[in-house]
Amino acid sequence: MTEKTDAPKIEPTEHSEPLRRAIGERYLTYALSTIMHRALPDARDGLKPVHRRILYAMRELRLSPTGGFRKSAKISGDVMGNYHPHGDAAIYDAMARLAQDFNVRYPLVDGQGNFGNIDGDNPAASRYTEARLTAIAETLMEGLAENAVDFRPNYDGTLEEPVVMPAAFPNLLANGSSGIAVGMATNIPPHNLHELIDACQLMLNDPEASDDEIVRLVPGPDFPTGGVIVEPRETILETYRTGRGAFRLRARWAVEDLGRGAWQIVVTEIPYQVQKSKLIERLAELIQTKKVPILADVRDESAEDVRIVLEPRSRTVDPDMLMGMLFRNSDLEIRFNLNMNVLIDGRVPKVCSLKEVLRAFLDHRRDVLQRRSQHRIDKIDHRLEILEGFIITFLNLDRVIDIIRYDSEPKAALMAEVWGRKHKRATSEDDYVPPKPGKGELSEVQAEAILNMRLRSLRKLEEMELIAERDALRDERADLAALLADAGLQWARIGRDLAEVQKLFGKGTAMGKRRSDFADRTDAEEVPFEAMIEREPITVICSKMGWIRAMKGHVALETEVKFKDGDEGRFIFHAETTDKILLIGANGRFYTLIGANLPGGRGMGEPVRLMVDLPNDSEIVDLMIWRGGEKLLVASTAGDGFVVASEEVVAQTRAGKQVLTVREGVKTALCRRVSGDSVAVVGENRKLLVFPLIQLPEMAKGKGVRLQKYKDGGLSDAITFTLASGLSWKDPAGRTRLETDLAQWQGMRASTGAMAPRGFPRDNRFT
Template sequence: MTTEPDDPKIEQATSAEPLSRAIGERYLTYALSTIMHRALPDARDGLKPVHRRILYAMRELRLSSTGGFRKSAKISGDVMGNYHPHGDAAIYDAMARLAQDFNVRYPLVDGQGNFGNIDGDNPAASRYTEARLTAIAETLMEGLAENAVDFRPNYDGTLEEPVVMPAAFPNLLANGSSGIAVGMATNIPPHNLHELIDACQVLLKAPDTPDDALVDIIPGPDFPTGGVIVEPKDSIRDAYRTGRGAFRIRAKWAVEDLGRGQWQIVVTEIPYQVQKSKLIERLAELIQLKKVPLLADVRDESAEDVRIVLEPRARTVEPDVLMGALFRNSDLETRFSLNMNVLIDGRVPKVCSLKEVLRAFLDHRRDVLLRRTGHRIEKIDNRLEILEGFIITFLNLDRVIDIIRYDDDPKRALMAEDWGKPHLRAASEKDYVPPPMDGEGELTEVQAEAILNMRLRSLRKLEEMELIRERDALMAERAELDDLLADPRLQWKRIGKDLAEIQKQFGKSTPTGARRTTFADAGEVEEVPFEAMIEREPITVICSRMGWIRAMKGHVPLDSEVKFKDGDEGRFIFHAETTDRILLLGANGRFYTLLGANLPGGRGMGEPVRLMVDLPNDSEIVELMIHRPGDRLLIASTAGDGFVVPSDEVVAQTRAGKQVLTVKDGVRAALVRPVKGDTVAVVGDNRKLLVFPLSELPEMAKGKGVRLQKYKDGGLSDATTFVLAEGLAWKDPAGRTRLEPDLSEWQAARASAGRMAPRGFPRDNRFT
């Protein structure tokens, strides 16, 4: 049977609304779910839902810190089946991280088996590993059985789970947290628990303590991998005051003397969340690419601890200089961003300061204390009610026994009996004086049920006195609890006492409680230029026409015979040093920079220069020259446009080079020459020569330039600069130097056509 489109049932099941509103509402629902149930931690216990459910499931499995281990697959399966309807792989990854002492400052899970390592290796499969709770994790859940927090139904309504943990210590700051939500993120580093509790004690005594005073107690993060924080103190204060900032972390290192003047550097602690294996690979890459010439070798001698050995190139190298270069070029120095974006009361995301986070924890502890106290009072009242019934039984033992023996409904009879006056005891007990009875009248149902369930062995004088003592003790405890509920000062004092117990159990006096991350001044490591790290040696740079480049050791004769690949020939050869920067001008008008120390050796044919810089295949090399700081260069295109550029402006910092001369289709860079003198000489393909003052050329950092010489056909062939008073020199076809002292015939304004070159000018239209 088909339903007609105008069926009223369809009209009731559908509704019309704008697409933008529908998408907006649904995306907002998704965003809120991500923020509240996945990415951001709760400020009260510092846990995300997945971590909270893992710990609660392990508690339900009775995996205490002193008990046995259970398979991780069992734990993740229970979490997924009972509380967290997501993938078991994600649950196991979250649980494994809680067991990694290089990721978590105070591990909440005690793992047995392969749970990964600092090299970045993944944990073994969940069927191979086992886990249980740690002692500090158990303190997070103290009070769950005492109505300390609210519970809510799980995802299918068959069980209940805690909304938040009671949290006996500030776990949010102690272990840190990170997550990315929709439109917001959080990144909180771990801190030292002893320092956090000291700060809490200060806030308990002086709630108005400013953030700057708290930073004196908590100087900065305490990472599980140690390291050295080199962030300035003022920057740390600003970060904790605003909830946003960053910390610079460096590896901890020391110089190890090998005798006879030899030494090596040993790194014993690396920055937080840096994978040691990738760090070693990066250091090896720096050696291979010669980016840190002072470093000769790196070895990983780590076992249970971290030990990375760095060998210098020579014994004369300064350790501070070497480490300064490595800090700039590797993850031996990193930055950890601080973004304390947390959920306040589990509902409102907010970027909090250090004081606000600690205040949220303390307020939560007060709520937990009040709820646990109320729960304890309720238990005491229930026990006192039963004790009163027991005491009535002992004071009226014979009557109680008669009722139980002969009455058809002893429970109803016990409740209906008037116990206002105790019945006489046996004659053998006439010397025993019973204590005065506080409660008189009828028994309650609870008391009657307890009396009927009483064991016969309990009907002794000694048991009666024990009940009296228990009742008195409970009455005294209840009075103390009533005072506690009525006086906020006693409440904060009790919270401080509980924190002191946690500090004693997990503080700096314990093996894992001492601070691991230290502080230092970043200025201790000298910042030096790259060239200062290179040993200065003479080299001879050779580049072929096809772009194969090499550097031979020493200054070999420039006219010596050099071998090239078949079909290739030499084009550039000049003397330089390893500390020199080599400038390469491509036909595309871009300058590229090579370092003499990084050029391939003279053995063999060298390497293609296009492997070192991003020079396009269709752009040939126009010029290869040494960079001289402070010089000026004349650069021109084949169209006859050019300008003067400072040599320091053409040095490129990346492989992509630096665009200096702007060229369009059909035009390419023609030349670059060092400026020497006060006059420019330009010759075109038409052999017309033009001489004009250098002052007519602008000095620019980049651009197309101005017209040097006017052409009808062809373009620029060559250009040079010289001192007009000394004349213009060139080599004639016979190789003899010819000097033209009087250039008045060729002198004209810039952008003129010029006149034919003098007799004897080279046929290739080149000045050199």
């Protein structure tokens, strides 16, 4: 048996605080971490922490632009292990993006292997690709070894990483940035480096330069994929002044002549961050759904460059009209939103104007220049101290040799010696005279440097070289001291440094040329729908079960047409491909079909419910051609109705447009074109009422007003006509009857009416 021991019970400690405060504090910590250390870039170097750590790790691996490549897995592993304690997949994705020339205007990573493409394909696995730094990335880190920026411990305290990069150029605007934080986001497009440096030079010469003057030098973004910016200059100026706005960007296209009047459109540049494969899919969908009927075909003939071929349906189509429709219905035109929300001094998030971002960069460059200059002065002072010791050594070479050769503690002896006295050279240890205790002229650093001198440095010419080096360093120190004491000299030096960067990566190089152009937005896209479709006659046929089709040409309406078993014809009329066809549902909704989009007449057609969202329990009340400028009479089976303008019933979506409001158990009874000055209504009780048309209100939608009063049943039919011409209908024998004396049926709207005249159709319908 095991003995029981009375172990002391440990009571759990409890800490009580309101749930709201506990959650609030923790969420605030998470939000600040996301804002400052993940999503928002620093205004000074334009980098997020992950990008900064990737570049620094590659620098530590000595992956210079002229050196060899290293496996991306090695790079992402070092970044993860030393600086960025997150997933290697996220690190590799961030590094791959820095190497994609279609995403980054000035790539910071030189990739070797499959790093993805403009079609949206992902990069190959990190074990298959290699990378190194680019030349422009090196300029971002120039000065890290010269105390240009602060360093901080890494996540485990074993190494140090830079808080910010020295950044020799405004990378935030040059390469842009995007990110979603907590409660805020940023989205900055890329710009042309040459133009940005011109704007910086303007601000160096005139710190009070206006936004208008800056935007003259930086007219807008410069996307790596090119394109044409069609935003008005006034809008761009306001966007840069406030830090918020949008730019409309279009694809670049040209008409290619195929001879004999034939032509095709070739798209050579697509908008920024639009995946080419999805763009092709969208264009193909427009062809399939006939949303842009004048587009016949799209082909992707891209190789190294983008080449998308668009074929028109007819050579008579206007190219501007075709592209205008594609701009409106596809990503051949996009709106790139600008939200210049950045971290100022790495701490405070703020939506900045273009001028404020450039000012933050220039202030950072001044701080870097001051720190590098002071670091250089400290190095010069240290070297001058050593040079002074070397010069003393050459002036007293024999004494120095004696001390080093015979003294048991040469370092202390060198520091204790008072130089400049005449000493007899010792020929042996007995002749050596130790220095007398006292304050010497050599410091510990100088003494250590003398003891570490090589014998080859004792050449006669070395003394002259030391003196020349000392004088040159003194002159350099004087220049640096003057630089630190004069703000004007500092700004001039920054301007020269920027000019050097501009020379290396500006518009004189292949990478620095502007890629995105500017153009005025044309009105070609505002095209009437009929102009997009080739006008051809068709015969629209719709069966009782809702199968619809369009036969080419105007076929005789008496022609026998085949239908599916158990189905029969209901609507047949002549139309044109440019016509809009109204489908009125029993649920009170109006749907719009396009004549050109109807299926062909070779088969049985297609169910109309596949084209519009007409519920299965709602039958088709009427099918008619839409005509602009007309008035329509709509009414429900309950006897309510009103007049509506034809422009109010056109639907833009599959869901249709609710025009007539019907309650449960009530359906749409009819839709008739309005003509004349009177309304004739007949109910299921065969009572006929005639009243003036002006008694019916014109509405856009709603239930309407009472047309006729019923004790039992509801409305059968209604029609508008001219009272002076009389009311006509067809009797059971098919003969047309005309009644001109309608006094006994005339009354006020919503009255009962009188029994229909003898010979009125048994189905209670006028037509």
